[in-house]
Amino acid sequence: MDKRCPGTHVWGHSQPESRRAMPQDSHAHSHAPTLREDNQRVVFWAFVMTAGFMLAELVGGLIAGSLALIADAGHMLTDAAALALAWAGFKLGRRGPDARRSFGYLRLEVIAGFVNALSLIALIAWIAWEALWRLISPAPVLAGPMLVIAALGLLVNIAVFWMLSRGDRDHLNIRGAMIHVLGDLLGSVAALLAAGLIWLTGWTPIDPILSVLLSAILLRSALSLLRASAHVLMEGVPGDIVLTDLRADLIAHVPGLAGIAHVHVWSITSGAPVATLEAQLEDGADPEAVTDALKLRLREEHGIHHATVEIDWQGRAGACVLADRLGS
Template identity: 55%
Template structure:
């Protein structure tokens, strides 16, 4: 039976079988140059127009524009952190960081989420102030700047969409830009309503509605990055089900224990497990079969497999109350 190419091979020593790299292979994932370039272009465009929108918001007196400029500021910071994460992620692994620097992208994603929450809080505060003390908004300048902002955000969104949208850093950047798109649409709607009716409260009202949409995106991003940092199982992984699947599909496998599955970063799934052999099972072939199944069926990039020669299957201390990893 043909299988997907395996990035690792194994050897046995002192009763253990582990996966190791081919000569010259690093545990650190390759950072896509396309992702880095897309983020850099988005950074330059967003940072430049953020200044334009801030000036336009102050001159027109529009909270919707100022809020969107504030969001674009967090976008600029977030895109810079994403770009920095890609840049540092290209650094090779060393003796102290054998998996390289790829987890920096997850930290950048976490900061992205936190800045989104801070932005929502600021918009809400400013909106309350506007309701208490209404301010005149100049609809004409507001509309021009909002339309330009929409065009810039659409361009940045398209550029980032050509990159890997499943990457946590790209996903974070896309969520920021999506929030900007919504902010621009809200600002355009507010400008048109003010121009036609003169009703000023629409400006803070639309700002709050946009902030609620941003809040939803921020929560999803926060939960994703938090799960990675807490070494939780990736979405769709059920360790107990995976354990049963391996036992059912791999002949000669008598037991699976001490199974841990987690993500190092986006697209980098890791696993450690202990297996027990059936009588007369070939250790080398069995560990290769387990490793192949993890890679082919579940995309596990790196698996460390230990053979339990005792056959007793002791409980895992890391999964016991009071135990340590």
């Protein structure tokens, strides 16, 4: 036992191999949160329904000459791609860590959400451009077929939205897919309104006008999803955690803790916050007890189940580092 480092050994080359091995928690630990299988299932069936009706709506929109229907079919195309990405994210996200990916494939969910947001923004821009040309040069629209297809699309989108709402809405993938499907649902409503007005009055500009209004509403949700997914990719602090409050809470409630420094909190994926910090001990404090209390407080009060704690020995020679104890 080294006198400079009470309560621990110096982990150096002079130690036997058995002494240099880092101590492990007695419990099993995994970086990956449990991904519910029903998320993967509902996303898969939502994809099947969306992709199937998207083809029917595209054909119907071309036949009827309706930009609202074509735009809604475009929404459904991006929805199908978004749902496929979401399904792949859940599927691959359940793989365990390997030698090259210590956190496994969990970050794929966030990447999928980021791509979904970008694709939706690109689609909104395309609809706005097409609508502008439709206003400059109006085209004939067949209100009857448009009305029937829009009504069927509305029913399909309601069913898909309901299916997704049964999943875990805290995940960016589910959230992104729901935004896409909500856009489809509103698109079907807009197409119904446009078809009804064209049927009654013959005023075709309502078709591109409603398409633009719908896209403007969706833009806000798309930008929100883009910000949220980009924040995770940039390893920003989760929105429900304030670092100053976290530091004050730990110092106030963990016995033997004099202070903490170098606090970093980020998310691997939705609902999986991770923390690292340096703990400064009071004189005579037990490093192991302080570490255990820190991780317990982080887990129970702040929802951080994966924490790495290093002991700051305040400049003593041979700076000793407490082994990582990964909480579960």
